[in-house]
Amino acid sequence: MKDMKRTAMSEVFRQGDRVEIYCRSKDESWESYMDAYVGLRGIVSDPDSVINDPEALVRVTLDGTGGTHRLPQDCLRKVGKDRADGTKNHPVP
Secondary structure: OHHHHHHHHHOOEEOOOEEEEOOOOOOOOOOHHHHHHOOOEEEEOOOOOEEOOOOOOEEEEEOOOOOEEEEOHHHEEEOOOEOOOOOEOOOOO
């Protein structure tokens, strides 16, 4: 488990990155209602262009929910290079 967390935490997330919530977080900010989000994908919509603090929560707009949530980084991983609409996944300037 430590290796998985280390790998996830070493990723740098950028605004506009496509991500997946691939597991339940071990972070104390994780709430039980968030279990329903595991498996969903979305786009990092944090106003900072680069999130390089591994303890910081990352703002993610989830596909199909119309909602934006602040999530711990240990439950996120980058996916694919294209957005759900088929356009290229470039960080927003």
